[in-house]
Amino acid sequence: MIELHRHDDILEIRLARPPVNALDPELLAALRTAVRAAPGEGARGVVVAGGPNVFSGGMDVPHLMKLDRAALTAAWWGFFQTARAIAESPVPVVAAIGGHSPAGGCVLALCCDYRVMARGPFRIGLNEVQVGLVAPDAIQHLMRRLIGPYRAERLLVAGALVDAEQAQALGLVDELTDAEHVTVRARAWLEELLKLPAEPMLATRRLARADLVAALAGFSESELGGFVDGWYRPDCQAALKALVARLGK
Template sequence: MLRMAHGPVNAMDLELCQALSERFRELADDPARAVVVTGSDRAFSAGVDLKRCTDGGDAYVAKFLPALADSFRAAFELPKPLVAAVNNHAIAGGCILAACADVVLMAEGGGKIGVPELRVGVPFPRIALEVLREAVGERGARDFVMGAQTYGPEQAAQLGLVHEVVPAAELGSRAVAAAAALAGDIPSDTFATTKAQLRRGALERTDRYRDEDELVEALWERHIGDGWVAGYLASVTRR
């Protein structure tokens, strides 16, 4: 089991994204036949550490966004079963990381999941949109992104973002069982090939539209510079 434990809400900063990329690529060659990724305490992941972005400015964003995209891709390309055990909030980048998994389980309770990135004022890199489209389809991805809402576990399951809602006390054991069931008696190379076939289109589109990431970075820099992102952070703090 891969457990994120990076600050109180596993906010995705440069260091966490780099660590996730490295670990997922190590796990590709690890003897383990399946992987469970989960969070700790208050969150699976509350998404991008926006304060680090506003404090670091353009120089930080130029390093961070490629690292964010790479962490998603490393999880999405993992050639073995991946189960996301969403223990609590999975917001924006945290939601995308969960959606990279083959199966998403979410604990009952007050956790929220979704992609409110438009409200923040910044777009996702292309890989995030492709991951979401793979998870919930073209219509679902459009509705999630343009709606910019977060959802409780039951509603997220109804919308197809979560496969199953389980009691919080059972989340870890149920996730391990789901991972084992996915691995099953299937030869690991056959699973890897089939998963790669299913995800090939999403990755090819990511590569084909790589030029979009320049615009994404420019918009992050613009709306950090003009105060939009800081305004969003302030509004969240007041709630």
């Protein structure tokens, strides 16, 4: 599900579930475990990378559609806990976005400290509305803190995906580079950060990211229950089934 590559003080965690790194419980658990274990294994920084053309296609909807409510709830809880693990990492985490990154893929990237995206016809965003879902406030907060409340509102309400150039202009991603250099640039940014005095850098980082950590930590199981209720609304089910049909083609 994942590949681990060590580059001195930096651990690269590469999602490895072809064809689009769809997020199922097994992949999420592997990613969550690797992120949490990295500092204890000596990593001073982490790069989370996807595959060529697609960072992650988001949650594995065909898989989720087969689950009963209890298993569905557990799968979504695992997703939110993985996002929280990235946000709470005591060492910096960079997203190396080599391609498209909709929905859940975007959420994971937004939890990182920095985002390097491939230049080209790739899109990123929170398109939950397009499939009948409401992104919880904790997730909306991730976008608001990067691009501001009004711009986030416009994208969230429309469920819009934006291309790489627009994403950088909005501040949704920090840097664009050629696809083959995405992970190299992600490591380079970390290497420069890690040259700073470690204790003050990490302490400042904790203070600066406290709102992000608090937003995800405050997401409760009762809120998750409301989110899952929405999954079973007729309009959402119709949109999800249409999505699965498109994916099947």
